[in-house]
Amino acid sequence: MTNTTNTTNTKNATNTLDIQGLRITLPGTARPVLDGIDLTVAAGETVALVGESGSGKSLTSRSALRLLPPGAVVEGAVRVAGEDVLAMDADRLRGVRAGTVAMVFQDPRATVNPLRRIGDFLTESVTLTRTMNRADATVRAVELLRAVGLDESLLRKYPGQVSGGMLQRVVIAAALMGDPALLLADEPTTALDVTSQAEVIALLAALRERFGTGLLFVTHDLELAAAISDRVYVMYAGRIAESGPAGALFAHPRHPYTAALLASTPRMDGPRGRLAAIEGQPPDLREPLQGCAFAARCPLATEICDQRAPLPSPAPDRSDHRAACHHSDLLEGSAVDA
Numbered sequence: 001m002t003n004t005t006n007t008t009n010t011k012n013a014t015n016t017l018d019i020q021g022l023r024i025t026l027p028g029t030a031r032p033v034l035d036g037i038d039l040t041v042a043a044g045e046t047v048a049l050v051g052e053s054g055s056g057k058s059l060t061s062r063s064a065l066r067l068l069p070p071g072a073v074v075e076g077a078v079r080v081a082g083e084d085v086l087a088m089d090a091d092r093l094r095g096v097r098a099g100t101v102a103m104v105f106q107d108p109r110a111t112v113n114p115l116r117r118i119g120d121f122l123t124e125s126v127t128l129t130r131t132m133n134r135a136d137a138t139v140r141a142v143e144l145l146r147a148v149g150l151d152e153s154l155l156r157k158y159p160g161q162v163s164g165g166m167l168q169r170v171v172i173a174a175a176l177m178g179d180p181a182l183l184l185a186d187e188p189t190t191a192l193d194v195t196s197q198a199e200v201i202a203l204l205a206a207l208r209e210r211f212g213t214g215l216l217f218v219t220h221d222l223e224l225a226a227a228i229s230d231r232v233y234v235m236y237a238g239r240i241a242e243s244g245p246a247g248a249l250f251a252h253p254r255h256p257y258t259a260a261l262l263a264s265t266p267r268m269d270g271p272r273g274r275l276a277a278i279e280g281q282p283p284d285l286r287e288p289l290q291g292c293a294f295a296a297r298c299p300l301a302t303e304i305c306d307q308r309a310p311l312p313s314p315a316p317d318r319s320d321h322r323a324a325c326h327h328s329d330l331l332e333g334s335a336v337d338a
Contacts, residue, residue, distance in 0.1 A: 015040045015041060015042055015043075015079070015214075016041050016042065016043050016080065016081055016181045016182040016213075016214035017039070017040060017041040017064055017078075017079070017080055017182050017214060017216060018040050018077075018078075018079040018082075019037055019038060019039040019040070019060070019063065019064075019076070019077070019078050019079075020038055020076055020077045020079075021036055021037075021038065021075065021076035021077065022034055022036070022037040022038075022039075022060070022063060022074070022075070022076040022077075022078060023035055023036055023037075023074070023075040023076055024059065024063070024068065024072050024073070024074050024075075025072070025073045026069055026071060026072055026073075026285075027071045028286070029285040029286065030285065030286050030287055030288045030289075031238075031283075031285060031287075031288055031289045032238060033056055033059060033238050033285060034056050034059060034060060034063075034238045035237075035238045035239050036076075036239065037056075037060055037076070037238075037239070037240060038240065038312075039060065039233055039240070039243075041182065041214040041215070041216050042214060043181070043212060043213075043214050044208065044209075044212045044213070044214065045214055045215070045230050045231070046204075046205070046208055046214075046215040046217060046228055046229045046230050046231075047214075047215070047216050047217065047229060047230065047231050047232070047233065048217045048218075048219060048224075048225035048228065048229035048231070048232045048233070048246070049061065049216060049217070049218045049219070049232075049233050049235060050219055050220060050221075050222055050225050050232060050233070050234055050235070050261070051220065051234055051235035051236055051241075051261075052220060052236070052282065053220060054282060055235040055236055055237060055238065055282070056235055056237075056238040056239075057186075057218045057219075057220075057235055058186050058187075058218060060218075060235070061103075061184045061186055061216055061218050062103075062184075062186075063078045063085075063086075064078055064080055064085065064101050064182060064184060064216070065085070065096070065097055065101055065103060065184070066078075066085045066086060066088070066093055074086055080096060080100055080101055080181070080182055081100055081181045081182070083096070094129075095129075098125060098126075098129040098131065098178055099129070099131060099178035099179065099180060100178075100180055100181050100182065101180055101181070101182045101183075101184065102174075102175035102176065102177075102178065102180040102182075102183050102184070103175065103183075103184040103185075103186065104168075104171055104172055104175050104183065104184070104185045104186065104188045105171075105186050105188070106186060106187045106188065106190045107190075108159075108164060108167040108168040108170070108171045109159060109164070109167060111171050112159045112167065112170070112171070113159075114158065114159050114160055115158075116158070117155065117156060117157065117158055118154050118155055118156075118157050118158070118159065118162075118170055119138070119141060119154075119155030119156060121159075121170070121174060122137075122141040122144070122145075122155070122170070122173060122174050122177060123137035123138060123140075123141055123177070125174070125177060125178060126140070126177050126178055129178075131178060137177070138155070140177060141155065141173070141177065142155070144173035144174075144176050144177065145170070145173055147173065147176075147207065147210065148169040148170070148172055148173045148203055148207070149169060149199075149203065150166065150169055150170070150173070154166075154170065163196075164192055164193075164196065165192055165193070165195075165196030165199060165200070168188060168189075168192060168196070168200055169199075169200070169203065171188075172188075172200070172203065172204070172207070176207065176211065176213070179211070180213060181213065181214060182213065182214045182215075182216065183204075183208075183213050183214070183215045183216070184216050184218070185204060185215060185216065185217045185218065186218045187218055187219055187220070188200060188204075188217075189201065189219075189224065197224075201224060201227055201228050204217070204228060205228055215228075217229060222250070222261055222262060222265050223265060225246065226246055226250050229246045230245070230246060231243065231244065231245055231246060231320075232244065232245075232246050232249050232250075234249070234255065234257065234258045234261070236257050236282070236293055236294055237282050237283050237289070237293035237294070238293075239293055239309075239324065240312065240324065241255045241257045241258065241294065241323065241324055241325070242254055242255040242257070242258045242321075242322065242323040242324070242325075243312070243321075243322050244315070244318065244320055244321030244322060245318075245320060245321065248315075248318055248321050249321065250262065252315075252321075252331075253331060254315055254321065254322075254323035254325065254328040254331055255294075255323040255324065255325045255328060255331075256294065256298045256299065256300050256325065256327075256331065257278075257294045257297075257298070258323075259331060260276070260278045260297075261278075263275075263276040264276050264277055264278060278297055279297060280296055280297040281297075283296070289309075290306070290307065290308075290309070291304075291305050291306040291307050291308055291309055292305040292306075292308075292309055292310055292324075292325070292326070293309075300325075300327045300330055300331075302326070302327070304326050305326055305327075308326075309324075310324045310325050310326045311324060312324045313325075313328065315328075
């Protein structure tokens with residue numbers, strides 16, 4: 001990884017995660033895979049990052065741990081609790097990964113060692129880093145198992161002896177062992193059944209309230225994002241298309257891509273018939289991109305959309321609701337707002 005920008009490390013007392021101007025280019029691509037990402041997560045806040053597969057959601061979240069592909073050229077700053085992880089030395093980065101930031105991945109069974117007991121999985125990170133001794137780590141593990149609705153009998157069990165939903169709860173408990181300021185949840189319900197999904201979502205919300213942890217929730221499911229988040233960022237082709245408070249963004253989308261995602265989301269109380277679909281494909285990383293990334297698929301696109309990438313602009317009545325669209329005013333009061 002090459003960091004081409006030496007940005008000033010300014011402490012931010014309110015944001016557990018503060019990404020500014022993040023641009024990542026990989027070998028063999030004609031344009032950045034992440035192109036000027038700005039994103040914040042405040043202490044005790046849940047922020048959802050939504051978009052299609054390949055939009056850059058997971059790469060954005062993993063940048064908080066500097067888990068980047070080989071050969072990545074990086075610009076910008078990714079500050080966690082005020083410190084830029086892109087500029088850290090290896091020792092400080094290990095400390096951040098061990099305690100300040102934790103991550104919950106999609107498949108819990110890919111996270112744990114099936115040959116080791118759950119108790120060892122829960123306690124090994126804090127004991128190896130000497131954050132806690134074995135006795136204190138076990139007490140903490142029991143406390144967190146209870147917090148996620150499980151009991152201490154699981155300490156003696158192996159991963160194969162519990163269900164997927166229970167194991168995801170164990171993984172969440174493990175992520176909280178180091179009392180992190182920031183929790184990254186990368187589609188943590190994808191591998192679970194509907195009932196377990198609802199339980200995990202409710203659990204994450206309750207833990208956020210109890211421990212005051214900032215939560216970045218990565219998903220392609222807008223219904224889940226609406227259920228758990230305070231604010232939402234919508235990504236498309238490595239850029240932020242729209243961001244704002246969850247209620248305002250879902251009720252009154254200001255970007256055609258957000259509106260199209262909402263129209264294509266199945267709902268029990270929605271109209272019958274075939275769901276709307278977004279025609280076309282996202283732009284190819286092997287081709288340069290001059291204008292708006294969504295222009296080729298957008299019903300509102302005009303000549304300016306092909307020529308110039310739009311900058312994020314606020315809604316007339318909400319400065320915290322921003323959309324990168326030349327024609328966002330055309331969506332105000334239209335049918336997509338219903």
